[in-house]
Amino acid sequence: MRRNFANNIISGIFNTLYPSTCPACSLKTDTIAAAPFCLSCWSTMSKYTGASCRICAEPFMTEYSGICGHCIKNPPPFSKALCFGRYEKVLAQAIHALKFQKIKRLHRPLGKLLLQLELPQVDAVIPIPMHLNGLRERGFNQSLLLAKVVAEGTRTPLIIDRLIKGKETPPQIGLTAKERTANLSGAFSALRSFSGMRILLVDDVMTTGATARAGAKALRLAGADDVTVCTLARAAAT
Numbered sequence: 001m002r003r004n005f006a007n008n009i010i011s012g013i014f015n016t017l018y019p020s021t022c023p024a025c026s027l028k029t030d031t032i033a034a035a036p037f038c039l040s041c042w043s044t045m046s047k048y049t050g051a052s053c054r055i056c057a058e059p060f061m062t063e064y065s066g067i068c069g070h071c072i073k074n075p076p077p078f079s080k081a082l083c084f085g086r087y088e089k090v091l092a093q094a095i096h097a098l099k100f101q102k103i104k105r106l107h108r109p110l111g112k113l114l115l116q117l118e119l120p121q122v123d124a125v126i127p128i129p130m131h132l133n134g135l136r137e138r139g140f141n142q143s144l145l146l147a148k149v150v151a152e153g154t155r156t157p158l159i160i161d162r163l164i165k166g167k168e169t170p171p172q173i174g175l176t177a178k179e180r181t182a183n184l185s186g187a188f189s190a191l192r193s194f195s196g197m198r199i200l201l202v203d204d205v206m207t208t209g210a211t212a213r214a215g216a217k218a219l220r221l222a223g224a225d226d227v228t229v230c231t232l233a234r235a236a237a238t
Contacts, residue, residue, distance in 0.1 A: 020036040024041040024089075035105070037094060041090050044089065045094075045113065047084055048084070048086055052234075053068035054080070055067055055078075055080060056070070056071050056081045056209050056212075057080075070209075076216065078212060078227040080229070081209065082229065083231050085232070085233055087234060094110060095233060098110060099142050102140075104145065112149060112153070113232060115149070117230065120198070123198050124198075125156050125157070126163050128163075128203040128215050129144075129165045129188070147160075150200065150202055162194075163188060163191075163215065163219060164188070164191060166188075169187055177208040180208050180210035180211075188214050190219060190221065193222055193223050194219055195222075197224050197225060198228075200227075201219065203215075203231045205231060205232065206233070206234050207235040209229075212231075
């Protein structure tokens, strides 16, 4: 009770000194924790609990389906994908704000959403890496920031420099699933052995799963026993 009262006082002072409006509703920001989003809009984000593929988490129209056709025809190198929600509404806006508007402070409240998932016990948490040129342009890797929160919250070792993206690739936006797969062919590689290890591979958004597949493949080739993919959102595949 006292903590909430103190947080409200601090938020009030902060918003008086640094006023902002919520990107989702345009009302005045009323919390530090998820700024610039207001508490009301942030609280609308909830885990997706509908039917989905039990491997890649692609949403289904019916709960009577188990595995999607793509996973049946072309099984992924990861055992399971865990996604917090659909890439829509406030969740999509928050990810966009972190990734493209470079509001880095959002990585912590967004990362805490991943801790609400039923995460498996693993030996290491690894973020999807960025190519050096992309990292220089953006200034940070949003997947790494999210992975840090997950590693801290689960008290799991974080490995940040042994899965690399050595091949610079064009943006995935606008590409078909087949084009995304071809675009990422050979892009990732492991710089050490992961023999017998269980890995949690963290990214921000999963669309066709091409990035997750490429990253997991590199880890499996390096000896990883199991790879689970963990993302904030599942976007509709084009």
